[in-house]
Amino acid sequence: MGAAPAVCLVFLCGVFVSALGDEHSLYYLYTIQSKNSSDRIYEFSAVTLLDDRQIDSYSSTDGVRTPKQDWMKEMKESEWKDGTDKLKYDRELLNWVFNKQMKAFRHSESDGHTLQWRVGCEVEKDSGGSLSVLNCTSEYGYDGQNLISYNWTSRRWSASVSQAKALEEEWNAGPVDQRCEDCVHWMKTYLKYSTTDTKLTSLDVHVFAKKSVTDSKKLTLTCLATGFYPKDVEIELRKFTTSLPEHLLTSSGVRPNEDGTYQLRKSVEIQEDETAAEYNCSVTHSTLEVPLIKKWERSHSQGALGLAVGGAVASVILTVLVGVVIFIWKKKQQATISTASSTSFSMISGPKNLKVVEISPTSVKVQWEKAPGKINRYILFVSLTQTNRPSLTGESIRKIMVSSGKDSAEIKCLKAGRLYDISLVSEKRGVQSQKTTVQVTPGSKSSGSLGGSMENHHEIIVMPEETSSDPDRRPNDPPPGEQLTLLPSTT
Template structure:
């Protein structure tokens, strides 16, 4: 049984979090497997940008990759390379080659359907499909939800309603595709079966293979600072950066006197990937420059036993830059004046010395 001191501390912490409106969400353990395909309407002469790419993501970590230049599905995790047989990669390569052809045809069909005749413009067709699972009380991972959706030029185009087993078209241009696919019931049955069964089987298999690597987690490194606001000279932009954390889910709140700032006043970058497989999140809010108030950043992550609360020291990073510049200009003017005086003195001395020699 938990000791009374520990229990009291835990209860006090929970009460504190709830009273401040910043309680960490007590969610069940979740995992995800997604595949993302991206096709451009024409190639771009830019390094690392390909006309077609495809990748698999397990718990937000890339596990495989394919592009239209190399035309080969390859593992991006060592455990994937070790565990999956060569025929898996061969079949995967052939599958992605066929999808590349399908995308190349359909991105141009959509351009015609939307009357986009300017060949100099680049259009993007994307497909994301996969599943999420959740661990139940019996320690078993069960299907939670499936995603099968298309976007065109960054806007939602078509998505599959897993519960109703039908496609949803949010734009008129997608209606012909919706009608066509809904008229093939076996296609919708297959899509539902893949999301709820086959995808979950693969997810569980990959989780088992990469168990040790996927268990590695990383807590966030949290920093707070303030700079001059670019919108209002009477205000500062107070910012909190949390970086280096894994898994992806994190709670970050900017607070004044331990009360969370309103969401509509806070700017957020959203959670973004770092190049080492971890993630980062930055949030900012404008505050009054001359107001003496207590600001901090509250961060909670699954790797932490208790939240990180990073207090702002009240200092502004770039508020004195102007005065430094004036000081540097004054010093510069003085130095120039001194150099001019020295130059004149040396010149006159040299000139008189030379006249004397004659």
């Protein structure tokens, strides 16, 4: 089997669930571009990810499917051929969708456009080997924008832009999509062979500090855990025996290493003159019987050590993603193919259609469509908008925890006539989804349903997640300097 060019693709809307215990995921990531077309047949590339590990790649340039795991060479010839035929069939479908959407947008292929498709499933394997579906995904993006997605609960397609409405109507009028069932079939096939490659690996933990880049009187204390598999890991930075709250930390997110293992880095700003304070890092992982605790050893060479380790980490991050394909929906920017990229990953599906359903002078009630699959909880972030936030009062961001079984919450103690941002994420094992946000101004009227049209001062604007220029900030971290206040859920 020939070699295929290594590619690193970009796709932000959603992503991958790790194989934690008996949970497994399988995703197909496809990209088609209008460059180098022949008779409107466009350049196509694909990769398959099993439990977050790339298992194959396919490129229309040479028409070759290349295995990325040794166990794939043990597959039956008929299974390999069927898997290759599937990729070729999906190319034909994606090519048809691409042509249709370029016409809908009135785009010319010579302008250079991109269509991406992520389809797959997450399952749980019981002791008898049976698979139960936790979540299925099928979503398309055009030139970096969400295009259309499939809801496996309602079995309906939903367009994100008006140019995809015709596609939505056509697909909803057709047969029920069977790709979830198809994904589970291939999951069973691959898991038959991949068991020998999913060995647990131990991890290394490093704690170091360097001068803060934002405050000369502070240090940036970092805990780095690397070389672990499976992906699920918990890191706590502690002062003496007390864990520091998550909103004070910055995180790299779980990132892949070149050898198929993972790394995670968390940091916190501390005072340089805290000579009496004792800081340590506590790491919990399935390969450890008890949490591994690594103490920060303060020394004169600490700054140099931090720079050395930090430089090594940066080098790893810049290289490990070559050949690993990650899709990122990027707002207002055409998705491009890159040979090196680093980003933090959202590991779980998030809630959708966040909206305000009731308003009073000092409170609002919000409602949302539940996130598919298993989660631990929802988190609401409530703050005045930047333009309405007093510069001297230190108005904080409120953080409200909501049970995973809920689909609504009441937010109290708001200020009438002020514009608020209300953001919602789902969380599973400390990993947060992409957030959805609404804006609302508490009014002077009594609580009531917001059915139909709304007055201008109650206008609600749904906004997509913006990417951060700071690689150490998680997508849902508050802006620098903001504090979070923990409030009990009112639901």
